[in-house]
Amino acid sequence: MTPILYQFRISPYCDKVRRAMRLKGLAWQTVEVPIAPPGKFKHISPTGKFPAVDFGGEIAVDSTDILARLEALVPTPALFPADARDRAEALILEDWADESLYFFDLTMRNWPQNRMSFLDDLLHAESGLKRRVIAAVTPGVVRGQARAQGLGRKSEAAVVADLARHYDALAARLDGRDWLVGDAISIADIAVRAMVFVLDRTIEGRALTQARPGLDAWSRRVDAASL
Numbered sequence: 566m567t568p569i570l571y572q573f574r575i576s577p578y579c580d581k582v583r584r585a586m587r588l589k590g591l592a593w594q595t596v597e598v599p600i601a602p603p604g605k606f607k608h609i610s611p612t613g614k615f616p617a618v619d620f621g622g623e624i625a626v627d628s629t630d631i632l633a634r635l636e637a638l639v640p641t642p643a644l645f646p647a648d649a650r651d652r653a654e655a656l657i658l659e660d661w662a663d664e665s666l667y668f669f670d671l672t673m674r675n676w677p678q679n680r681m682s683f684l685d686d687l688l689h690a691e692s693g694l695k696r697r698v699i700a701a702v703t704p705g706v707v708r709g710q711a712r713a714q715g716l717g718r719k720s721e722a723a724v725v726a727d728l729a730r731h732y733d734a735l736a737a738r739l740d741g742r743d744w745l746v747g748d749a750i751s752i753a754d755i756a757v758r759a760m761v762f763v764l765d766r767t768i769e770g771r772a773l774t775q776a777r778p779g780l781d782a783w784s785r786r787v788d789a790a791s792l
């Protein structure tokens with residue numbers, strides 16, 4: 566059985582799933598979900614959110630649930646630490662990446678100075694009129710999502726200061742150790758790296774990573790294991 570990943574290539578949650586599958590040495594097939602019109606794969610993901618993975622007819626949606634399924638399918642190398650306290654920490658960090666860092670991605674990639682690379686990544690499979698229409702509509706839609714969450718109401722300087730604080734916390738946690746939790750790569754490293762990876766595609770995010778050698782070295786370490 567070869568799992569089928571339904572993805573938006575640009576999505577850090579989809580990157581997280583790809584990294585987990587590579588780490589576990591799994592082969593998979595990819596179906597790229599079109600940005601528009603929405604709903605084409607509603608039978609796969611009723612919420613319209615991706616990633617979704619078809620495991621031989623059983624569909625898993627949500628990257629956290631998908632990683633749990635992958636862990637059951639291929640237990641080693643383990644992504645969920647065996648020690649209960651480490652596992653709890655890893656899951657908290659994973660959720661922080663998914664539910665907090667993600668909104669820095671959504672907010673910062675839509676800033677005018679970063680928008681060109683954002684739209685290029687988002688629309689890699691689109692051309693012609695469809696590409697122009699989605700490119701025209703997307704900034705307003707994404708701005709609305711960022712404002713609804715709250716980060717999008719802050720000044721650029723305040724957002725960068727918030728992210729710098731988060732990166733300082735990551736750098737401090739990584740001081741003297743290779744991985745975020747315990748002594749092996751885990752779901753925490755995969756989830757956080759997937760977000761840092763897209764944030765590195767913003768001018769401000771890249772500068773923040775480069776100013777923290779420990780964070781930069783960890784990024785390369787996670788990539789070597791999962792890219």
Ligand SMILES: N[C@@H](CCC(=O)N[C@@H](CS)C(=O)NCC(=O)O)C(=O)O
Pocket residue numbers: 573576577578613614615616626627628629663
């Ligand atoms: N909690 C979900 C989040 C997935 C998610 O929000 N994916 C975005 C792409 S980055 C999406 O599908 N957005 C489409 C939509 O909201 O309609 C996970 O971990 O998989």
